Structure formats: C-alpha cells, structure tokens
Amino acid sequence: MTQHESTGQRVGGWRIVNNALLTGVIGSLIATGILSLFYFAAKPSLASPLNIDPEHPVPGQQVRISWAFAGADHVEFQATGVLAQPVPSQFSFPITVHGQTFVTLTASKAWLKFISTDAGTLVVTKEISLLPLPTVRFWTDRSPVFAGEDIAIHWETTNADRVLLREGDAPSISVEPNGSRVVHLVQTETFAIAAYNARGVAPAPPITVMAQIPNPTAELWATPPNVEIGGSSTITWTTKNADAVNISGIGEVEPNGSRQVRITQTTTYQLAASGNGKTVPKRVTVFVHRPNIAFMPNGNNPELEAIIRSNTERFFRAKGFEIVASQQQTAEGEPQPEYVIEGSGTFMVEQPKGLVTRWASVARQTVSATVFIRVIRTRDRSQIAEATGIGKSGATSVASAGQSFSDPELNAKVSQAVSKAATDALNNLSLPDY
Numbered sequence: 001m002t003q004h005e006s007t008g009q010r011v012g013g014w015r016i017v018n019n020a021l022l023t024g025v026i027g028s029l030i031a032t033g034i035l036s037l038f039y040f041a042a043k044p045s046l047a048s049p050l051n052i053d054p055e056h057p058v059p060g061q062q063v064r065i066s067w068a069f070a071g072a073d074h075v076e077f078q079a080t081g082v083l084a085q086p087v088p089s090q091f092s093f094p095i096t097v098h099g100q101t102f103v104t105l106t107a108s109k110a111w112l113k114f115i116s117t118d119a120g121t122l123v124v125t126k127e128i129s130l131l132p133l134p135t136v137r138f139w140t141d142r143s144p145v146f147a148g149e150d151i152a153i154h155w156e157t158t159n160a161d162r163v164l165l166r167e168g169d170a171p172s173i174s175v176e177p178n179g180s181r182v183v184h185l186v187q188t189e190t191f192a193i194a195a196y197n198a199r200g201v202a203p204a205p206p207i208t209v210m211a212q213i214p215n216p217t218a219e220l221w222a223t224p225p226n227v228e229i230g231g232s233s234t235i236t237w238t239t240k241n242a243d244a245v246n247i248s249g250i251g252e253v254e255p256n257g258s259r260q261v262r263i264t265q266t267t268t269y270q271l272a273a274s275g276n277g278k279t280v281p282k283r284v285t286v287f288v289h290r291p292n293i294a295f296m297p298n299g300n301n302p303e304l305e306a307i308i309r310s311n312t313e314r315f316f317r318a319k320g321f322e323i324v325a326s327q328q329q330t331a332e333g334e335p336q337p338e339y340v341i342e343g344s345g346t347f348m349v350e351q352p353k354g355l356v357t358r359w360a361s362v363a364r365q366t367v368s369a370t371v372f373i374r375v376i377r378t379r380d381r382s383q384i385a386e387a388t389g390i391g392k393s394g395a396t397s398v399a400s401a402g403q404s405f406s407d408p409e410l411n412a413k414v415s416q417a418v419s420k421a422a423t424d425a426l427n428n429l430s431l432p433d434y
Contacts, residue, residue, distance in 0.1 A: 044072035044107040044122040047090070052103070056131040058199045059098050063128060066092040072107035072122070079103045101128040134160040134195035134202040144210030147186055151209055154180040160195035160202075167191055185211045216242040216275035220282040226289060227263050229320035233286045235259050235269055242273040242280075263288050264320060292322040293375075294337040298344060307415050308343040308371055311422035316341070319431070336378050345371035345421060347414050367410075368392050369417035373425045387428035391420025 078084035109120035374386035
C-alpha cells in the first residue's frame with residue numbers, strides 16, 4: 001500500500017479517508033437504524049383502550065374488562081383477588097369486585113426479550129373505583145316562621161340518580177338533584193329528602209319548620225273624634241290574626257271594617273280581637289260637645305219667669321245642652337254661654353159668659369197663659385229660633401196679669417197654665433243643628 005492509499009488525500013483543505021473505512025461506518029449506521037425501526041414496530045401495543053364496564057360498580061357487582069393488543073404473542077391477566085393467568089390478545093374478561101380493585105395486563109413479544117428483559121413487554125394497569133354513595137345537603141333559610149308565611153327549602157346532592165322530597169305526611173315527589181322550593185306554611189311541618197343511586201341511599205336529617213301562630217293585633221279609631229250632639233262619627237278598625245272581633249255598642253264584626261254611628265253623648269267604644277288563645281283590647285272615645293245655654297230673665301215678673309225658666313231648662317237639658325248661669329250671673333273672666341234663652345209670658349183670667357150663679361161663675365173661670373220664647377246665639381247675637389205657646393187651666397179666683405199670686409189656688413192654676421204655655425212654645429221651637 002502506498003502512503004497515498006493509507007493516509008488519504010487532501011483536497012481543498014479536506015482529508016479524504018479510506019473509501020473502505022467510510023463504507024463500513026455508513027453501513028453500520030444504516031443497520032442500527034433499521035434494527036431500531038424494526039424493534040419499535042415489533043413491540044406490543046394497545047390496539048384499543050382498556051375498557052371497564054360498568055366503570056364504577058357497586059360491591060359484589062360483576063364487571064367486564066375488555067382489551068385488544070397488537071404485536072403481542074403472550075398476554076397475562078391479573079387483578080386484585082384474581083391469580084395471574086394467560087389470556088388472548090383480544091378478550092373480554094369478567095370479574096366480581098368487592099372493593100378497590102387493580103387490573104394488570106402484561107403483553108410481550110417473546111423473541112424481543114433476547115435483546116433486553118423489558119424490551120418486548122408492555123404493562124397496562126388500571127384501577128376499578130367503586131360507585132360512591134350519594135350525598136345530600138338539606139337546609140331552609142329560616143325557622144321558626146309565622147303561620148301563613150312562605151319559606152324556601154334548598155338541597156344539593158352528589159352521585160344521585162334519583163332524589164325524593166317529602167312534606168309532612170304527603171307522598172314523596174321526585175325532584176331535581178339540586179334545587180329549591182317555596183312552601184306556604186300554615187302549620188308546623190317536617191320536610192325530608194333522600195338521594196339514591198345503585199350503591200344505596202343517603203337520607204338527609206329531616207327539617208322541622210316551626211309555624212308560630214301570631215297573636216292578634218288591632219287598631220281602632222273614630223272619624224271625627226269630636227261631634228256635636230246627634231252628630232255622626234265613623235268607627236273604623238283593622239285586625240290581624242283574629243278569629244273573632246267584637247265592638248261594644250256595635251256587636252260582632254268582621255276582622256276589618258267600619259260603621260257609622262250617631263252620637264248623643266260622649267261614648268267609648270271598646271274592641272276585643274281574639275285569636276291564639278289571647279284577646280287584644282282597643283278603645284276609642286267619641287267626645288260629644290254639649291253646647292251650653294243660659295236663661296236670660298227680663299225682670300218684669302220674676303214669679304212668671306221662674307215658671308218659664310224651670311220648664312225651659314228641663315227641656316234643653318233633655319236635648320243635651322249644658323245649663324249654665326245667665327250672662328248677668330257669669331263671673332268676670334269666665335266664658336259666656338254659647339246660647340241664651342229669652343222667655344216672657346202673660347196670663348189672664350177669663351170670666352164665664354151668660355148669667356150664672358156666683359158658685360157657677362167661680363167654677364167656670366179659666367186662666368189663659370201665653371209664653372214667648374226665643375233662642376239667641378251669643379257670638380253674633382243672632383236669633384236662631386223662636387216660638388209662642390198657649391196654655392189654659394181652670395181657676396176659682398179673679399186675677400189679672402201683673403197681680404201677685406196671693407191666692408194659693410190661683411197660684412197653682414196660673415203656674416199650671418204658664419207651664420202648659422211654655423211647653424207648647426218649646427215644642428214649637430225649630431232648633432237648627434248645632
């Protein structure tokens with residue numbers, strides 16, 4: 001071999017090595033690549049994923065494990081509680097699970113093991129998880145509540161195929177796995193819920209919502225609260241939670257309402273609202289204004305005026321007036337009466353006509369009286385009513401207007417005639433509303 005052949009030739013700054021050596025290196029590299037490609041192509045693989053049906057069994061349930069390997073000439077199956085055993089490359093294997101279970105499949109290519117211990121082996125492991133029990137959470141937004149109010153109950157579940165809700169003694173109803181429901185509560189009620197799946201049932205602790213019966217409440221008022229005698233007022237009332245309502249002077253009434261009443265004197269109305277074993281009282285008073293009035297004597301005939309005054313004051317007192325002293329008798333600084341009565345009267349003895357004996361003449365004598373009455377409003381001195389009355393009575397003595405009552409019998413007869421006349425005049429009065 002020449003030096004040129006052994007050392008190669010430099011061309012353009014590069015050394016060209018021996019052709020035989022270069023050929024050997026390249027051939028070695030090609031062979032290694034081909035072997036690697038062949039190795040990986042020949043190694044076992046999963047043709048389809050390992051499948052477990054059902055994926056989450058319950059204890060004691062049989063599951064089926066399916067697989068398909070490619071490129072394997074030996075497959076071994078092993079599971080928790082199951083001894084290792086050869087199986088086909090594509091197969092479906094049933095096992096019964098009782099708890100947490102692991103499945104291992106080992107696929108191998110026999111001749112590749114000569115290259116390396118693990119060179120031709122594929123190990124696939126999978127855990128079989130049991131179906132978890134359902135869970136449920138159950139709550140309400142508030143308790144207790146008052147009867148007649150609405151409440152909301154809420155629930156949340158996991159791993160539940162079915163959820164049943166029960167209210168009191170009513171049949172259970174199927175509801176969504178998570179939700180809420182508004183309930184109108186009229187009495188204390190117990191709610192229960194349970195979540196179900198193939199593994200079992202999970203009942204939530206029942207919820208008892210206390211429905212408190214509220215005590216009755218009431219309001220009572222009068223419009224207007226002050227009236228004149230004979231005026232009207234409207235009594236109005238409202239109640240809540242009352243089974244029975246009664247108002248004095250009116251009787252049993254509806255829970256809410258109003259009544260118009262005519263008032264002749266100051267009156268207190270008392271309401272009693274009963275419910276839940278309790279009674280709530282309310283009261284309202286309608287005050288009657290009693291106009292005051294005074295008799296105004298003129299001093300012409302005190303005895304005659306006294307008779308007229310007695311009849312007049314009795315009449316107006318019965319009408320609801322308050323009798324006060326006359327203006328002349330009112331002390332300084334005291335309020336003046338709202339109304340005054342002016343009364344005057346005359347009387348005369350009528351002689352019998354025709355010829356009669358003395359005794360017959362005396363027996364047939366009569367006393368005739370005339371009384372004039374008028375009512376004046378003090379604030380403007382306006383006359384609001386006036387009337388004249390006439391009265392008669394028998395007499396046995398002769399007298400004339402202006403004479404003093406000296407004869408007791410005549411005095412009685414004159415008093416009777418004047419009283420009749422005063423009563424007649426008072427009955428003839430047309431009094432306006434005050």
